[in-house]
Amino acid sequence: MFDKLFEAQQKAGEMKKRLDGITVSGTAEGGKITVTANGNKVLQTISIDGSFYAEADREEVEELLVVAINKALEQADSVNQTEMAAMTKDMFGDLGGLGGMFGK
Numbered sequence: 001m002f003d004k005l006f007e008a009q010q011k012a013g014e015m016k017k018r019l020d021g022i023t024v025s026g027t028a029e030g031g032k033i034t035v036t037a038n039g040n041k042v043l044q045t046i047s048i049d050g051s052f053y054a055e056a057d058r059e060e061v062e063e064l065l066v067v068a069i070n071k072a073l074e075q076a077d078s079v080n081q082t083e084m085a086a087m088t089k090d091m092f093g094d095l096g097g098l099g100g101m102f103g104k
Contacts, residue, residue: 007091008091011087011090011091012087015083015084015087016040018039018083019038019039019040019079019080019083020038020039020040020042021038021039022038022039022079023036023037023038023039023044024036024037024038024039024072024075024076024079025037025071025072025075026067026068026069026070026071026072026073026074026075027068027071028064028065028067028068028071029052029064031049032048032049032052032064033046033047033048033049033052033061033064033065033067033068034046034047034068035047035065035068035069035071035072036072037072037073037075037076038076039076039079039080039083040076040080041073041076041077041080043069043072046065046068046069048061048065
């Protein structure tokens with residue numbers, strides 16, 4: 001039992017490292033605002049086109065930042081779920097087909 005627990009902890013650490021190396025992005029206003037994050041949902045960069053920033057008002061920039069951040073975090077969440085499902089399947093197999101009960 002402790003072997004399985006130790007193995008799960010090791011695999012979780014490996015997955016976190018893999019997710020740290022995966023980059024996702026979200027954009028708004030046709031790419032004038034771009035947000036990048038890693039697979040662990042940690043924001044890495046925010047880029048705003050200079051000409052857009054000069055012309056836009058504060059409220060517009062703030063609203064579009066929220067859109068871009070949410071898109072990046074949605075992608076990170078998707079990658080995270082995919083990695084978690086793969087790790088779980090690798091550790092526990094298909095559980096005799098019971099995996100479908102949990103959304104996969």
